[in-house]
Amino acid sequence: MEERLEYLDISWSWCSFGSIIKECSKSVGEMNAGEGVVSEMPVRSVADLDRTSGMPDSDLLADEIVSEQLTRNIQFFGFEAQQKVTTSYVVVIGLGGVGSHAASMLLRSGVGRLLLVDFDQVSVSSLNRHAVATRADVGIPKAECLKKHFSTIFPECHIEAKVLLYDASTEEKILSGHPDFVLDCIDNIDTKVALLAACVRRGLRVLSATGAGARADPTRITVADLRESTNDPLSRAVRYRLRKDHGIEGGIPFVFSLEKPKAKLLPFKGPSGEEENPSNYQVVPGFRVRIIPVLGTIPAIFGQVMASYVVTQLTGLNVQPEPIVNLDLDHYRVLHQRLIEHEETLFGTAMQVQVDVEEVMYVTKELWHGRSARDQFAKDVGRGMWRSVNELMLVRWDKEKPASVSNLILLKFKEADEHELRTLEEIKELEPEFYERVESALKRAEFDFGSVNSMESVPDLTKSMYVDFNGYPCVRLLNLTGEIGCSNPGRDKVVAPVVRYKNVNEVTKPSAVLVSLVEFLELLGRISNDSNFAKNIGGVLVEQGMDTQIKSKGFSPDQKFPGAEFAPYKTNNYEWNPIGAGMMWRAYSFPVFLLNESGTQLVQEVAMNNEKKKNDYTEDVVEFDLVMQGSxxxxxxxxxxxxxxxxxxxxxxxxxxxxxxxxxxxxxxxxxxxxxxxxxxxxxxxxxxxxxxxxxxxxxxxxxxxxxxxxxxxxxxxxxxxxxxxxxxxxxxxxxxxxxxxxxxxxxxxxxxxxxxxxxxxxxxxxxxxxxxxxxxxxxxxxxxxxxxxxxxxxxxxxxxxxxxxxxxxxxxxxxxxxxxxxxxxxxxxxxxxxxxxxxxxxxxxxxxxxxxxxxxxxxx
CATH class of the missing domain: 3.40.630.10 (Zn peptidases)
Structure with a gap:
């Protein structure tokens, strides 16, 4: 039995009844006769099989067709971020209505390697919700069906199909290879619990889907921690089993619907039309055979949400779902009053509270997403998501500044007490990552909301218009024979609109170009070779971070033979530093800054705002200040x-x-x-x-x-x-x-x-x-x-x-x-x-x- 379950070859199915059985029988008969669906599957050479079984190609985006196919993704995420997708490995287990759509969109999003796992075959009744299956595919294993269709959509993707039932004996075959993400689209409780527990044990990132059947409202579908998934019998049972059998309380993101089911499970009827025990007809013990009412669009949206979540996670795009608990206005009034009382207790007055209830709503929902600021960046979605307004309060981030929109953080009571005992310098020193992320969020608040309500002077107006960010400058260095490095073209500051490198060809006036490190090398080369193009470069901002291409190939701004003029031998064209680009020894007549993490996030948002406002008369600009031990x-x-x-x-x-x-x-x-x-x-x-x-x-x-x-x-x-x-x-x-x-x-x-x-x-x-x-x-x-x-x-x-x-x-x-x-x-x-x-x-x-x-x-x- 165990061997049979490892590679199921099901030549019949009791999951469809009545007139449908004739359709299934016909397909199966043709298949057994050596004709029909199986013979129509494309035949691949050994080379094809080898190519589709390995790891994703790190240079996949170098292919002109692939790059064009993914051009909209590249425009949205950026080249380096999209490259993280094309070099990723994702496992999708369960290829029905949810899993097939999730796998399809992961493929179309450029995931470089996919492992598709399902023991079942395509049935006629599944065609209302399957992503790619046709009637010609009925009777074919779902994994092979997807692989066949996927090979025509994105042939460069390395696709492996396993007709397997997930259990302890197949865990290693399915979860080995260090996948970047595992998608759980299984609808059997025992199997789902076993898979999720294995992923937690192995330290694998996993995203799970609950029941999509018997629901009709797509606006109620969301992503949150397992502990927050309500109104779903499947997630309730999984939650109980994970806690009871494996000690797992949460930390697993789930896609689920807040909608209560609109229909019930239909009674099971056998071939004679009489109600019978469903377990008598199970192909695999423990798996349901009764037909659950399903509106085909809902599983598709579940799958789309899963694919979107995975792709944004792979690229590092910070997407925070709305809090599950939608507070009414009274809750925000409580938070506002609590802030006033806290200010009076701590400072003896509430005169520095510069927010009203509406602004408290903005800070709570839009800025901190209904979670403690310390839980914003937890790996698991939903950890720290509030369950009650009684757990949280607003406090000043910087005690020296007023309680304004751009200086309030949401914390739990105990966290607030600890925060009041520490200075920002201590936080910056002890928790630099937390400090940078909060600073970035508060700077975003200045952009989103501004500080107009607190303006009392011209300096206040200036503060509302300008946001400072830190970085590392390239400076001008002088010696007796010349100069190297970067400087402003004159004695004044440079003020220029921010554009991303992908849009640099549209620039018609001096602009500050936001680039990744890979784009930076390309930009400097283009500036050196095109004087007309160089005239429109007002400054360069280099993003923090290192993509896979730089990590594998390296980056050195020094020469290929550093200090060759001091060599005691004549072979000064030898390449001790083969990847040396030499830019460190050239002069550039524009400022160049390497941004820190918070500055990178801020300027990326500025660039995106400018892209959205192409036809407006306003734009966000960046201002560059003048830049210029012993043995x-x-x-x-x-x-x-x-x-x-x-x-x-x-x-x-x-x-x-x-x-x-x-x-x-x-x-x-x-x-x-x-x-x-x-x-x-x-x-x-x-x-x-x-x-x-x-x-x-x-x-x-x-x-x-x-x-x-x-x-x-x-x-x-x-x-x-x-x-x-x-x-x-x-x-x-x-x-x-x-x-x-x-x-x-x-x-x-x-x-x-x-x-x-x-x-x-x-x-x-x-x-x-x-x-x-x-x-x-x-x-x-x-x-x-x-x-x-x-x-x-x-x-x-x-x-x-x-x-x-x-x-x-x-x-x-x-x-x-x-x-x-x-x-x-x-x-x-x-x-x-x-x-x-x-x-x-x-x-x-x-x-x-x-x-x-x-x-x-x-x-x-």
């Missing part, structure tokens, strides 16, 4: 400056301490150079605890340089000070430097369970050979079997772009070695970019270098 060294043991006997040869170990980026102040440099700096500082700390350093035959000196990203300013200045024998380098003598050891990028040396580092040497000498041997000896003595230290490839033109270049430029015979996590080209895909962030690095791998370095430097006797 250290130490030694072990400490050098005695009062002594004239400084004869020990010096082993100089160096690292860089700062990075660069196209956007000033957004250049952490997690991989390059911070990973190397961490390794050096840890080595110094370890060696400082060792006894007997005075007995070493060589002097250990450590130096950390700043400004290396800008022509090796730190190391060149260090050498200059050595020549001058200035106080800054008192006790050091360049003639005593035996070898230079530089720790470069060492944070990404982990691959296939091993940490691999490469030694790039210059002026190979006894000292460099001893250093390389010492590294290997340190690895062996510590029994670090997962660490490999290798010499860099001899095909390299020389050492990579590092501070050692400055030493070699001054003295080509300098003996030195650079320890890196790469051989022939950078492993850092985000070299000298704002994306070289700790979120994308693995600093635990720097520990391998940290372990080796002190043991390498210590054996100097």
């Amino acid at each position: 250290v060294w130490s030694s072990l043991p400490p050098i005695n400056n009062s002594s004239s006997n400084h004869s020990k040869p010096i082993i100089l170990t160096v690292a860089s301490m700062d990075s660069a980026s196209f956007f000033r102040d957004k250049n952490l440099g997690a991989e390059s150079p911070i990973s190397g700096l961490i390794a050096l500082l840890a080595a110094v700390d370890s060696l400082s605890r060792v006894n007997g350093l005075d007995d070493l035959s060589k002097q250990l000196v450590f130096s950390v340089f700043t400004g290396e990203a800008w022509g090796y300013l730190g190391s060149r200045r260090f050498l200059f000070e050595l020549d001058l024998q200035s106080e800054a380098v008192s006790g050091l003598n360049s003639s005593l430097i035996e070898t230079v050891i530089e720790i470069g990028s060492v944070g990404k040396g982990f691959s296939q369970g091993k940490n691999t580092f490469f030694a790039h040497t210059a002026a190979v000498s006894l000292a460099t050979n001893e250093t390389l041997d010492a590294l290997k000896h340190a690895r062996d003595s510590l029994e670090l079997k997962n660490i490999t230290v290798s010499s860099a490839s001899t095909s390299n033109p020389g050492i990579p772009p590092t501070s050692l270049m400055a030493f070699l430029k001054k003295n080509p015979s300098t003996s030195g070695m650079v320890l890196e996590d790469f051989d022939t080209s950078f492993s850092d895909k985000f070299y000298h970019s704002h994306l070289d962030d700790i979120k994308y690095k693995f600093f635990s791998h720097s520990g391998s270098c940290i372990s080796c370095c002190p043991h390498t430097l210590y054996p100097c006797k």
